[in-house]
Amino acid sequence: MAQQLEPHRALGEKFESWMQFDFDATRCPVRNLLDHIGDRWSILILSALAGGPKRFSALARAVPDISKRMLTQTLRRLQSDGFIDRDVQPTVPPQVTYSLTPLGKSLAAPLLTLIDWAETNFASVVEARQKMAEAA
Amino acid sequence: MAQQLEPHRALGEKFESWMQFDFDATRCPVRNLLDHIGDRWSILILSALAGGPKRFSALARAVPDISKRMLTQTLRRLQSDGFIDRDVQPTVPPQVTYSLTPLGKSLAAPLLTLIDWAETNFASVVEARQKMAEAA
DNA sequence: GATATAAGGTCTCTAAATGAGACTATGTCA
DNA sequence: TGACATAGTCTCATTTAGAGACCTTATATC
Numbered sequence: 001m002a003q004q005l006e007p008h009r010a011l012g013e014k015f016e017s018w019m020q021f022d023f024d025a026t027r028c029p030v031r032n033l034l035d036h037i038g039d040r041w042s043i044l045i046l047s048a049l050a051g052g053p054k055r056f057s058a059l060a061r062a063v064p065d066i067s068k069r070m071l072t073q074t075l076r077r078l079q080s081d082g083f084i085d086r087d088v089q090p091t092v093p094p095q096v097t098y099s100l101t102p103l104g105k106s107l108a109a110p111l112l113t114l115i116d117w118a119e120t121n122f123a124s125v126v127e128a129r130q131k132m133a134e135a136a
Numbered sequence: 137m138a139q140q141l142e143p144h145r146a147l148g149e150k151f152e153s154w155m156q157f158d159f160d161a162t163r164c165p166v167r168n169l170l171d172h173i174g175d176r177w178s179i180l181i182l183s184a185l186a187g188g189p190k191r192f193s194a195l196a197r198a199v200p201d202i203s204k205r206m207l208t209q210t211l212r213r214l215q216s217d218g219f220i221d222r223d224v225q226p227t228v229p230p231q232v233t234y235s236l237t238p239l240g241k242s243l244a245a246p247l248l249t250l251i252d253w254a255e256t257n258f259a260s261v262v263e264a265r266q267k268m269a270e271a272a
Numbered sequence: 273g274a275t276a277t278a279a280g281g282t283c284t285c286t287a288a289a290t291g292a293g294a295c296t297a298t299g300t301c302a
Numbered sequence: 303t304g305a306c307a308t309a310g311t312c313t314c315a316t317t318t319a320g321a322g323a324c325c326t327t328a329t330a331t332c
Contacts, residue, residue: 094279229299
């Protein structure tokens with residue numbers, strides 16, 4: 001026996017422990033996080049801001065296929081979760097700059113491991129999809 | 137200067153490199169992965185299966201607030217992406233067992249880092265939300 | 273002077289995704 | 303005979319997301 005649990009076994013045990021929250025997604029840290037950043041845009045926006053502060057329109061350009069509506073909505077939620085700061089300069093027109101908080105920056109490390117996985121394993125996923133498509 | 141880039145800087149540079157895919161989410165590995173497992177259920181189901189193979193009804197019990205419809209849909213997609221295997225025993229009624237593939241198991245490690253982050257930083261997120269709520 | 277553009281959004285309308293729950297087939301158990 | 307279980311599918315209602323017009327004020331252009 002290895003003294004270190006294989007990752008997927010460890011993940012299985014974690015999952016069991018989530019049961020203690022009665023699957024109340026608001027109380028379980030993991031489900032809560034997934035509900036907040038587990039969408040199409042949050043991770044993208046956090047990544048865009050990881051390079052440095054950006055203004056609203058710069059973010060819209062950086063993620064061209066997001067609508068203003070969803071950009072606003074996602075920024076508001078990331079802000080209220082403490083991942084980003086919103087700084088308004090009271091000029092006319094106003095200038096609003098968004099930046100990562102220390103908490104937001106701390107999320108970068110785990111996101112990177114996920115992103116590295118995606119980059120190295122993308123080919124396998126594409127291959128699996130092709131096999132499924134052929135079988136059908 | 138540290139020879140190792142800070143994680144959030146590294147993430148920022150990754151983001152820039154995604155531009156080369158013209159923000160075509162089907163070709164960018166990261167956007168592609170996010171579109172497929174970045175939803176409310178996929179990670180939960182993968183985690184449930186990390187503890188070992190499970191049948192359809194066992195998964196439904198393990199994740200009580202998922203509808204059968206979404207459970208079926210999510211399982212199909214995880215299967216076609218090569219994360220899980222689907223094994224049908226032609227008994228009556230049929231018994232269908234789902235299990236992680238090696239690819240699915242390999243995703244456990246990066247997921248764990250994200251989950252560990254969620255567990256250790258949940259308090260900060262809750263605190264941020266309270267501050268925002270008070271300010272409003 | 274009229275028009276265009278920019279900022280950072282909001283608002284409305286439509287389209288897509290999701291959730292709830294009824295319904296299916298066949299067999300075992302009481 | 304009726305109830306229950308398996309692994310889903312199907313329909314309908316609700317929720318969420320996307321597209322794009324619109325807002326305010328100021329500066330630049332024609």
